[in-house]
Amino acid sequence: MNNKFCGITRKMSMLGSFTVFFSLFLSAQDAFLDDTVKINEVIITSHKVNRFPSGYKIIRLDTTLLNENSHESLSAVLARNTGISVKSYGLSGLSTPSFRGTGASHTLIQWNNIAINNPMLGQSDISLIPAGLFDEVEILSGGASMITGNGGIGGTINVMNKPSWSEGTFIVLNPVAGSFGRYTGLAKVKTGNSHFQSVTRAYLQYGKNDFTYMNRAISSIPVKERMTNSESLGRGLVQELYFRRNRNSLSARMWYQNSDRNLPASMLTGTASANETQFDESLRTVLNYEGNKGWSEYFLTASYNLANLNYTNKLASIYSDNRSGSLVFKAGFQHRLNNFIIARTILEDENSWVSSVNYSDDRMGRNLASLTIITETRSLGRINGSLILKEMMDQKKLLVPDFSGGLQYRLSGTQNYYIKGSYSRSTKVPTMNDLYWNPGGNPDLKNEISNGAELTLDMVQKISGSFSLKFNTTLFSNAISNLIQWVPGPFTYWTAENAGKVNTMGAESAFSAEYASGRLSAKLDLNYSLTKASRTGSLISDDDMKGKQLIYIPVHSANSSLHVRYSRFYSVLASSYTGRRYTVADNSSYLPDYIINSITVGYEIVKNQNKYNIGFLADNILNAAYESVAWYPQPGRSFSLKINIQLKL
């Protein structure tokens, strides 16, 4: 593998990035003025049920961040702002997340607490999820995943739409034009009062994605080439209706989306490109009722989802038409037993089906039901704890119960310093492809089992009325047994087997500093992740993979961002570092580390309740040449012009 990208230049650029950030941050402190203009925030109210008990680490990406990145996919937002490792095949290619060294199918992707993973692959292409369509992203690691759903033994990413009960009608228009023929348009209409709210969001994205890159596969000296077969067109519509009366609320949400894209070939195939295309289409609906009575809360949720995936490879004459759907019912009841103990019960039933030419039957279905019981203490002095028990029933088979226990200790009686810890045992059932793909699917597969623990130090410090600091660091460990892999069988095809064990361990740290005074406000975020992930069990003797870092899992990753706003001007400096990723199992070759730096500058006018915002983004400003997946180039330096107009009618 070519190691030319790794070297002094890279170290210098990273050092430079952080230096610039810190110096800007420090100089900003000297320039604080009295006339405060705070960064506008959208106030969102959250459901009382489904919140998280003590002892677990929850990360939230808020509306402000999602709005800033409304033209981006969830893939880009996660890669730049969290410790989640994202594997991307380029601007219009597949993109999947990995939590703490686990696989993409170990990550549960939810929309408003409903699983949207493709039941065939058990994973979700997060490049198809536009950040601008949502209000918040919850990121749950370890045992916290057991609370909102099933099977997220790596973690859960929950994209959410939430009501804002402000009066009046607002219209938001958010067009963005950028390099490589990329255009996005987002429109949002919100209207209502304190009892009823309607939010409509429409999204349109087109990208020619014809960036140039250096092809290192065809010559000893890389050759400049232009990306071909990379055009993409995406459309989305989200409709939300919210009703509220007293302490009860009813919501109905619908999300339709389609994506028509060409899949770019790798550098290796070049002119032998198969002209691959993929059309994804999905319709998702959720109806939710939440009620309160005395010390009790409850919810009822029904969701119906349909998805089509049509893959075409003209060269290989593959025309693969796959349809899937799910019907989900959830019900939850929470009761405060006394001043200290809360008990919660969640029932879930997910009935999913797949119709695919690749299965022996035209239509294959499965039913997964679960009962989750959560008991937690609150207001119990400095110590609080929680216990989660989950019983799943796959088809008609009861599984060994999962469980998780969490503890939280407040270090100081006056400060928000906490130590949190949890231990969890959780189960993931095989995907439909693992079970039924023809040939090679294996209906006798065992479930994958995760045994994980995490310990978090969480500190929030208010230095002064205008300056606050946050810091948290987490140590984690996870062992996954019965790992499902496709391995060569005795015939000419591969089969799904429980092929080993994986151990992951590492640390995550995050630091945040916020300042707001006068006309100046600033926020600095730093994140770092250390992930060691290796296989410990194997089907073969003399396994050279044992103890080696899993492929495409970086040991080190980090990102930072600095938001500075002065009066009507604002800027965002962001930098993300992805460490070396091994590309073969014995770690003999790897993709070098890379750093992506970006800068956004903008100007915002607020007049009455109307806002006019224009921003200019320069991404990958040092024009780093990098690959997330080997031989699939990522774009170099690019520019975007972003306009955001919010009108109150």
Add this chain to the structure above:
Amino acid sequence: MKNSLLLTLVLFLFISCTKDPDNDNDTFLSGNGIFLLNEGNFMGGNGSISFYSYDSLKIFNDLFAGINGRPLGDVPNSLAMTGERIYVVVNNSGKIEVIDKNNLESVATISKLKAPRNIGIISSSKAYVTSLYSDSITVLDLANNSVSGYINIKKTSEAIAVIRNRAYVSNWVGGNKIFVLDTDNNKVIDSVEVAMEPESLVIDKDKNLWVLCNGGWKREYSAELISVNTSTNEIARRLVFPDRNSSPSCLQIDGSGSTLYFLSSGIFKLKTDASAIPLTPFIPQGGRYFYKLGINPVNGDIVTTDAADFQQNGQLLIYKNNGELSVSAKAEIIPGMMIFRLNDDFSK
């Protein structure tokens, strides 16, 4: 507490990258030996060439990239040697790398091929290339290292064997035919219906074509080993595998043209005049995964590859013709097809 928080900030980790030590500067050695293709992971671009030296008894890996400064490509599937040239068919990169057999330096790249699989050398100036996806055989001009034409056989193709002015091409995936091509006119002149999925072909000492049909992945048909008379293009003999679950592959023949070998969860061996398929392997697979097979045409060494779990480096295994394991050498990822470079001084 404020101080402790600031201290944690100071301790916040900063990252740097360091470079691995350079690989061993092994050099490719000339002499007698085996050129071995390592297919690498699909879409991994880590296909490579190894050379096992009969002289030094060492294996040299990753030769192409080391010598030419670029990767060989994605899934090199087969190779052939004629004159001073080795032709490496790189399936998923849609190309053939033409390299010098003495130093492995690239001479030319014939690109824009559709999923090429195997190459049959017709003459010093002509070769045919089969295709996993195309309905045509590609005709190569070896003098200019270019594509000179196509022969439409209306089916995809896999194995190829050449005798006299005839080329025999198998229609493997879902097929059951052998197409007969006139190499003088580049035309299809005949076809032979054999059995399900003819996977590999060899020519024996009596100029009979042997066809190994693996029966198809659905296991609806039994595998068969079929002999075709190349003078009449008619089936001479059929040996049906007794176990429906047998999925044999990689038919090879020894230097004398009288003993056949193939893989089927072990290495099987039978004479061309045998009346039945052996029930047990000549060399059991044991805990290995025998992937490809080659027979030294001079000393009869049985050379196979162990692909391990298809994710990590496999091995080149050399058995004496009495079945005794003599060499076990670490190759690279998914070691596959091979050819022998044996000079006149190579002794049995």
